[in-house]
Every structure is written in structure tokens, then in C-alpha cells.
Amino acid sequence: MSVDKTDFSLYGGAETLWEGKRSPRRTTITTPTAQDDGKSHPGPPQDPSDFLWLMTEEPHRSRRMAIMKAHPEVHVTKLMGHEPLTKYIVLGVVSLQLIMAIILRHTQFFSLWFFFCAYAIGGTANHNLFLAIHEITHNLAFPGVWPNKALSVFANLPIGIPYCAMFKRYHIEHHKYMGQDGIDTDLPTRLELLLLNNVLGKVFFATFQIIFYALRPGFVRSQKLTTWHISNFIVQLVFDYLLIKTFGVKPLMYLLLSSFFAGSLHPCAGHFIAEHYLWDGMEQETFSYYGPLNLLAYNVGYHNEHHDFPSVAWTRLPTLRALAPEFYDTLPSHPSWPMVIVNFIRDREVGIFARAKRLAKESTPRVKSTVVEQDSEVDADKSE
Incomplete structure (x- = not known):
């Protein structure tokens, strides 16, 4: 079903995905016998108020292989690799935020004016920097690893809290082990499910998304501190200290408030929910968004495309989609990030539980994909 090229919509219309009743969720199990017929069979219905537990492989690796087989020009056209424009945008947005903070x-x-500037300008700018760090995490701003790390520390400055070093490792695990319980820290915890699985809980979650994403990883899967983490921490603290020492505490308060709004009830923040929450009982684990807010967000709305090919920079994701329309135009997508937040809150059948999970394997193998490995993340880990 193609949302963009038909009358279908995630939020209305005769074939709406929102007006249908949730069908019993079923996990897909392949018959494990010597006489395997090669077909998938539905398992028993699952609790609709629980996470959707799957026994299938995450979908992006198989689709990546299928696209590379159908369109070998993905390599020929050199879609993969860094985007030089990124560093200039980061410089411009960091400068904007520092100027606003000082003004x-x-x-x-x-005052209403202070909060308006922090929400409209600061929230949008810092959200842009969150996604710049996301882009830089895949080493897509410079050819080398360390220049990307330095740029991410620089992009982190207006956010006020050091996080880019920890985000890198958590995010790479999110790509490699998507949906695996206890490894993919993008997934809500069972405690969140128990406490927030109602309208007020979802309002709280949507308002304080940034805090959940900041604190959850430390409770689920702690990291070993490295010189890279320490450098991020020290540079940020020195910057915050000098900012307060030179201009007072209000500039830092503006930056911190901007970061809060960037991950709260902000139009751009809808992508946090839009990307991997399940809608109307569908087992599609990743949703894209192709609307105008991508201009402010490094095309992160092209999220199926990004997970399929994490080494393709943000400026070339639309080209990737156009290159393989038979794979992407058939996937339902969100027409609006703000409406994702609204419907997440109001719809009883979409909540904290609406995520796909998999049991973590006892020994999780490294994902052997030249596309993923091309990000030099293995080299980055070794260098730390």
C-alpha cells in the first residue's frame, strides 16, 4: 500500500489505518523440522497490551540485500559516503544558538518571549543538532572517524549536556540488533509499559521523551567509559562553565530549555514516535515520513531507507528511495509528525506497548554486511 500515491492515509479516508479494529497480534514462526516446507506459519495470538514479540529477523538486512540484487547501481552511483554540506550546517546552527543565547x-x-524563542527557535535548532549528531554517528560528515567525533562534540555544545559519545554506541547497537530486548535501548522498558500505558501516561511520555531517551540506556545497558566519553564530558562542562562565567546563567538555561523542547511536544519530535511504533496492529517495524519537516531534520523521515542503508548520507536518501520505488512506495508511511504525537496519545490501541521486540540471542553475532561495516564503526570502537 502506498500512502503517497493513493487515497489511503494513516489518519483518515475510506481505507484509514486508524479506524480499523486491532487484529490479534501473532508472531511469525518458521516450522523447525527436517521437512521444512519453507513457509511461515502464525503463532498463537499475543496479549494486545504487551509488546509484539517476534521470532523473525529484523527486516532491513533482507531488504538491503534484495535492493542491492535488484539495483546494483546503488554502488555504481556512489550513494554511500560522507556529505560535506553537513559540517557547514552544523556550524551555522551552533552559531545561531549561541547568538540567541547571548541575546x-x-x-x-x-517571560513568554523567552519561552517562545526557546520553543520555536531553540527547540527546532537543537532538534536539528540532535539529528546532526545522528548523522555524524554514522561517520557521514567526514571520511575519517576522528573528524566526525570532533564535529559531534562541537554539535553537542548548544545541547548543554554531554551525550554524543554515549549516543554513538547505543545507536549503532540499535541498527545492528534492532528490537532485541536488553540490547536495543531505543525500546521502552517493561516498567514504562506498566506505568505509562494510558492516556495520561502517554501525555507524560510524549512531553518528556528526551528524558526517557537520555536515562533509559543507562538502566538497560551501561557502557564502559572511554577517553572518547571523557573528552565529550570535559569539553561540554568547560563550555558550560565559560558560558556562565562570561554571560551569566540565562544563556545556558536557554540552551537546556531548547533541548527539552526539542524532545517534547514539538512538531519535529514526532519522529521519535513515528519511526518504530506499530500502528493498527501492523507488524511493520519502521515507518518513513516524506513531508517538509525533513528539511529541518537531515531527512531522518526517510527512516526505512536509512535503516536499509545507514552508509547513505541524508542528502542522498531521496535518491535511494527513487531508485527502488518497488520496495519503498509499497510501505505505509506517516504524512505528519505532529499528528503522530496526537494520535499516539488519543488512540487506545497505540501506546507504549506498540513496539516489536525480540529475545536477545545468547551470543549475538556481528552483522556481516559490507554496507554497515563501511561506516568504520568497528574501527571506531577499536580506536577507543
Whole structure:
């Protein structure tokens, strides 16, 4: 079903995905016998208020292989590799935020103007920097690993809290082991499911998304600190100290408030929910968005495309989609990030539980894909 080229919609219309009843969720199990017929058979219905537990492989590796087989020009056209434009945008947005922070140093903190600037300008700018760090995490701003790390530390400055080093490792695990319980820290925990699985809980979750994404990884899967983490921490603390020492505390308060709004009830923040939450009982684990807000968000809305080919920079994701329309135009996509937040809150059949999970394997193998490995993440880990 192609949302963009038909009258179908995720939010309305005769064939809406929102008006149908949730069908019993079933896990897909392949018959494990010597006389395997090669077909998939539905398992028993699962609790609709629980996560969707699957026994199938995450979909992106198999689709990546299928696209590379059907379109070998993915390599020929050199879609993979870094995007030089990224560093200039990062420089511009960081400069904008520092200028705004300094300008507002004499503005009353609780004034409507201060909050408006932090929400409309700061929230949008810092959300852009969150996604710049996401792009840089895949080493797509420079050819080498360390220049990308340095740029991510620089992009981190207006966010106010050091996080880019930890985000890198958690995010790479999200790609390699998507949906695996206890490894993919993008997944809500069972405690979140128990406490927030209602309208008020979802309002709380959507309002404080950024705090959940910041704190959850440390409880689920802690990281070993490296010189890279320490460098990120020290540079950020020194920057925050100098900012307060030179201009007072209000500029830092503006930056921190901007970061909060960037991951709260902000139009751009809808992508946090839109990307991997399940809608109307479908077992599609990743959803894309092709609307205008991608201009402010490094095309992160092209999320199926990004997970299929994490080494393709943001400027070339639309080209990738156009190259393989038979794979992407048939996938339902979200027409609006703001409406994702609204419908996440109001729809009883979409909640914290609407995520696909897999049991972590006892020995999780390395994903052997030249496309993923091309990100030099293995080299980056070794260098730390």
C-alpha cells in the first residue's frame, strides 16, 4: 500500500489505518523440522497490551540485500559516503544558538518571549543538532572517524549536556540488533509499559521523551567509559562553565530549555514516535515520513531507507528511495509528525506497548554486511 500515491492515509479516508479494529497480534514462526516446507506459519495470538514479540529477523538486512540484487547501481552511483554540506550546517546552527543565547541573557527567564524563542527557535535548532549528531554517528560528515567525533562534540555544545559519545554506541547497537530486548535501548522498558500505558501516561511520555531517551540506556545497558566519553564530558562542562562565567546563567538555561523542547511536544519530535511504533496492529517495524519537516531534520523521515542503508548520507536518501520505488512506495508511511504525537496519545490501541521486540540471542553475532561495516564503526570502537 502506498500512502503517497493513493487515497489511503494513516489518519483518515475510506481505507484509514486508524479506524480499523486491532487484529490479534501473532508472531511469525518458521516450522523447525527436517521437512521444512519453507513457509511461515502464525503463532498463537499475543496479549494486545504487551509488546509484539517476534521470532523473525529484523527486516532491513533482507531488504538491503534484495535492493542491492535488484539495483546494483546503488554502488555504481556512489550513494554511500560522507556529505560535506553537513559540517557547514552544523556550524551555522551552533552559531545561531549561541547568538540567541547571548541575546536573551537580559530577558526575564519566565517571560513568554523567552519561552517562545526557546520553543520555536531553540527547540527546532537543537532538534536539528540532535539529528546532526545522528548523522555524524554514522561517520557521514567526514571520511575519517576522528573528524566526525570532533564535529559531534562541537554539535553537542548548544545541547548543554554531554551525550554524543554515549549516543554513538547505543545507536549503532540499535541498527545492528534492532528490537532485541536488553540490547536495543531505543525500546521502552517493561516498567514504562506498566506505568505509562494510558492516556495520561502517554501525555507524560510524549512531553518528556528526551528524558526517557537520555536515562533509559543507562538502566538497560551501561557502557564502559572511554577517553572518547571523557573528552565529550570535559569539553561540554568547560563550555558550560565559560558560558556562565562570561554571560551569566540565562544563556545556558536557554540552551537546556531548547533541548527539552526539542524532545517534547514539538512538531519535529514526532519522529521519535513515528519511526518504530506499530500502528493498527501492523507488524511493520519502521515507518518513513516524506513531508517538509525533513528539511529541518537531515531527512531522518526517510527512516526505512536509512535503516536499509545507514552508509547513505541524508542528502542522498531521496535518491535511494527513487531508485527502488518497488520496495519503498509499497510501505505505509506517516504524512505528519505532529499528528503522530496526537494520535499516539488519543488512540487506545497505540501506546507504549506498540513496539516489536525480540529475545536477545545468547551470543549475538556481528552483522556481516559490507554496507554497515563501511561506516568504520568497528574501527571506531577499536580506536577507543
